[in-house]
Amino acid sequence: MRLSRYFLPLLRDDPKEAEILSHKLMLRAGLVRQSSAGIYSWLPLGLRVLSKIERIVREEQDRAGALELLMPTIQPAEIWRESGRYEVYGKEMLRIKDRHERDILYGPTNEELITQIFRDSVKFYKELTRILYHIQWKFRDEIRPRFGVMRGREFLMKDSYSFDLTVEDARLSYNKMFVSYLRTFNRMGLKSIPMAAESGPIGGDMSHEFIILADTGESEVFCHRDLVKLEPPGADLDYEGDLSPIIRAWTSKYAATSEKHDAARFASEVLENHRVTARGIEVGHIFFFGTKYSEPMGCKVQGPDGGLVTVQMGSYGIGVSRLVGAIIEASHDDAGIIWPAAVAPFDVGLINVKSGDADTDKVSDDLYAKLQAAGLSVLYDDRDDRPGAKFVAIDLIGLPWQLIVGPKGIKAGEVELKERATGARHSLSFDAALHRLAISAAEPGREAA
Numbered sequence: 001m002r003l004s005r006y007f008l009p010l011l012r013d014d015p016k017e018a019e020i021l022s023h024k025l026m027l028r029a030g031l032v033r034q035s036s037a038g039i040y041s042w043l044p045l046g047l048r049v050l051s052k053i054e055r056i057v058r059e060e061q062d063r064a065g066a067l068e069l070l071m072p073t074i075q076p077a078e079i080w081r082e083s084g085r086y087e088v089y090g091k092e093m094l095r096i097k098d099r100h101e102r103d104i105l106y107g108p109t110n111e112e113l114i115t116q117i118f119r120d121s122v123k124f125y126k127e128l129t130r131i132l133y134h135i136q137w138k139f140r141d142e143i144r145p146r147f148g149v150m151r152g153r154e155f156l157m158k159d160s161y162s163f164d165l166t167v168e169d170a171r172l173s174y175n176k177m178f179v180s181y182l183r184t185f186n187r188m189g190l191k192s193i194p195m196a197a198e199s200g201p202i203g204g205d206m207s208h209e210f211i212i213l214a215d216t217g218e219s220e221v222f223c224h225r226d227l228v229k230l231e232p233p234g235a236d237l238d239y240e241g242d243l244s245p246i247i248r249a250w251t252s253k254y255a256a257t258s259e260k261h262d263a264a265r266f267a268s269e270v271l272e273n274h275r276v277t278a279r280g281i282e283v284g285h286i287f288f289f290g291t292k293y294s295e296p297m298g299c300k301v302q303g304p305d306g307g308l309v310t311v312q313m314g315s316y317g318i319g320v321s322r323l324v325g326a327i328i329e330a331s332h333d334d335a336g337i338i339w340p341a342a343v344a345p346f347d348v349g350l351i352n353v354k355s356g357d358a359d360t361d362k363v364s365d366d367l368y369a370k371l372q373a374a375g376l377s378v379l380y381d382d383r384d385d386r387p388g389a390k391f392v393a394i395d396l397i398g399l400p401w402q403l404i405v406g407p408k409g410i411k412a413g414e415v416e417l418k419e420r421a422t423g424a425r426h427s428l429s430f431d432a433a434l435h436r437l438a439i440s441a442a443e444p445g446r447e448a449a
């Protein structure tokens with residue numbers, strides 16, 4: 001993409017409405033614009049990141065055996081009356097009347113709708129287990145939307161729902177999602193820690209939040225230091241195999257959010273120098289709630305002995321749009337964002353230091369074509385601007401690699417390759433630079449791991 005033809009409105013100064021770094025950087029780097037409180041438009045660069053995150057989430061859900069569908073954002077009030085949640089959900093739910101005075105709502109979550117779909121479609125126990133998911137916008141009229149996309153009113157969520165015949169089977173579904181979340185966040189360059197959590201308005205008695213440690217996180221969390229170092233499962237994971245050793249490794253040591261925290265237990269179970277008390281960002285939340293929705297909504301299947309059995313359910317959320325902010329909180333420096341390669345909006349920023357100069361134009365155009373032919377996505381700064389401004393802009397938007405083409409280098413047959421994360425710079429021949437970047441394109445983690 002040539003920057004001269006792109007839409008990348010950068011801001012030089014920190015916008016005053018932004019409190020935390022990720023929000024400031026998302027506005028400054030032209031990723032989003034606020035439309036009204038807690039509601040954002042995604043500009044082209046931000047949308048590329050959001051799509052990459054979605055893709056990783058989708059790949060890991062599919063790998064775990066979940067099936068994608070798409071439910072609408074607008075739901076009828078009746079199904080929420082059936083579950084008993086219409087009244088209790090409170091002011092966070094955006095309630096609307098259509099032209100026929102019927103009560104509809106903008107979905108804050110989808111337990112009711114998916115239960116209705118499943119109830120009306122599945123009649124026999126042999127059609128279980130099923131895990132269904134979608135990636136869809138939600139609306140919650142949060143009392144205090146803040147921190148940009150981290151606590152929005154409209155936000156993108158991946159929500160999965162599991163349907164099982166027995167509690168034991170439902171626990172296996174829960175475990176599959178648990179393990180797939182460890183992999184999902186890891187692929188985005190994030191270290192997530194599952195923590196025992198309250199289930200709130202979703203309900204149920206087993207629940208884990210997946211937390212990214214960050215000073216600006218909204219939750220206070222407590223855990224054993226070993227969990228911070230624990231390695232998530234690799235790509236060879238067999239979801240049909242026994243996942244219990246992985247679950248045990250991640251749940252046998254103390255980890256709790258503030259609502260579930262038990263100070264006496266923390267003190268007795270964890271040695272003082274192993275105690276981590278920190279702030280964190282909740283990027284995922286999983287729930288087992290058994291028959292909380294299937295019972296009142298009559299979601300039953302014929303069991304093996306012919307009798308009707310109420311289905312056991314769980315739900316599993318990931319904050320897809322929140323993740324964009326969380327990744328920036330975890331990966332930035334004074335100059336701007338540092339995207340992990342797997343979610344970077346482009347792989348390479350190509351900088352023509354002297355646009356309009358016949359030699360730098362020729363070499364830059366040529367490298368631009370060759371990089372794309374090698375399968376890399378490139379943002380090519382071909383604008384007529386000061387080199388200093390170009391360097392500031394490319395650092396701010398945080399692409400993993402910068403390839404800098406200047407008149408002096410060209411005379412020596414060289415370009416400069418800069419790695420954004422480390423700041424390391426290397427002068428290389430044109431071919432060597434291309435070769436180095438082509439290797440990075442093939443590195444694991446960039447595509448489906």
Ligand code: 5CA
Pocket residue numbers: 108109110111140142149150151152153155157158159160202282283284285286287315316317318319320321322
């Ligand atoms: N139905 C369940 C699971 S599918 C559910 O709604 N869970 S939740 O309420 O915990 O939300 C799932 C995830 O969405 C959270 O872990 C969080 O990452 C994200 N999320 C929740 N509220 C917001 C918000 N206001 N802004 C941005 N992301 C949010």
